[in-house]
Amino acid sequence: MVICGTILSMDNFFSTQENTEDNSLNSQYDNLKDNYEKIFIEAAESIRKEVNAFKPEDPCKKCNIKDCKVEKKDMFASYPPACPYRDWQLKILTFLAGDYRQKLKSAYKNMMEKKNNYSCNRCAACCKLATSQFSYEQLKQRAMRGDKFAKDFVSVFVPYKNEEEAKKANPEYFELLNKLVEDEKIYYYYCPKLSGNLCSDYENRPDICKDFPHNPLKLLPSECSYNAWKNEIAHEAMLLKAKVDIIDYYGSKLK
Numbered sequence: 001m002v003i004c005g006t007i008l009s010m011d012n013f014f015s016t017q018e019n020t021e022d023n024s025l026n027s028q029y030d031n032l033k034d035n036y037e038k039i040f041i042e043a044a045e046s047i048r049k050e051v052n053a054f055k056p057e058d059p060c061k062k063c064n065i066k067d068c069k070v071e072k073k074d075m076f077a078s079y080p081p082a083c084p085y086r087d088w089q090l091k092i093l094t095f096l097a098g099d100y101r102q103k104l105k106s107a108y109k110n111m112m113e114k115k116n117n118y119s120c121n122r123c124a125a126c127c128k129l130a131t132s133q134f135s136y137e138q139l140k141q142r143a144m145r146g147d148k149f150a151k152d153f154v155s156v157f158v159p160y161k162n163e164e165e166a167k168k169a170n171p172e173y174f175e176l177l178n179k180l181v182e183d184e185k186i187y188y189y190y191c192p193k194l195s196g197n198l199c200s201d202y203e204n205r206p207d208i209c210k211d212f213p214h215n216p217l218k219l220l221p222s223e224c225s226y227n228a229w230k231n232e233i234a235h236e237a238m239l240l241k242a243k244v245d246i247i248d249y250y251g252s253k254l255k
């Protein structure tokens with residue numbers, strides 16, 4: 001059901017190809033690697049275009065500041081305090097943290113709403129093998145500190161005794177999850193409320209079950225019918241994620 005923490009990173013996103021015929025998890029992973037760089041560049045160019053739209057037009061012609069040594073007038077240059085480009089940098093900061101971030105949030109919401117066009121096929125793969133970067137004890141501590149996600153998680157999931165048991169639940173999914181996290185520790189869980197392929201406590205299931213999958217970057221088991229939604233929004237989701245990462249980086253560099 002839940003893939004949280006480290007593997008909710010961009011590294012887990014899959015193919016940006018639509019209607020991909022080979023929808024196996026390995027194929028998704030390979031496509032991700034092929035497409036990531038291109039999408040990141042696309043995101044950076046799109047942001048640059050937005051911020052250049054309000055860049056001052058050659059203020060140096062009328063500038064009285066002596067000894068200005070700035071050669072390349074880009075958004076990261078170190079401008080003197082009175083320089084109009086410095087104002088531009090401040091405007092960029094405000095824009096990225098305000099209107100632009102809001103625009104990305106609204107795009108994210110629209111993208112998540114598209115999930116409603118698909119439905120669960122009740123394969124129960126998400127109930128049989130859930131993962132977290134956190135141990136059961138750590139999740140319980142996080143739940144006690146008020147983390148809603150962790151609270152929901154420990155209300156239904158329990159840890160597998162060992163990796164062998166987890167692997168038996170879904171060998172293909174298990175292998176790929178391991179490939180993705182590489183050196184990081186990953187913990188495997190299952191829900192004992194599952195009876196056959198049905199939830200024995202369906203009416204009381206927590207939000208993490210109702211909302212699954214919660215993130216368009218989540219790697220899903222190949223059985224999951226929401227892979228069709230992921231294929232539909234793959235490029236858009238990756239682009240959005242890249243934009244969020246870029247504006248966070250720009251924000252920290254411009255401060």
Ligand code: SF4
Pocket residue numbers: 001126127156191192193194195198199200201202205206209
């Ligand atoms: S509570 Fe039900 S829906 Fe949620 S993980 Fe358990 S069996 Fe699945």
Ligand code: SF4
Pocket residue numbers: 119120121122123124125126127212213221223224225226
């Ligand atoms: S289709 Fe997806 S959400 Fe539904 S039970 Fe299967 S893995 Fe879970």
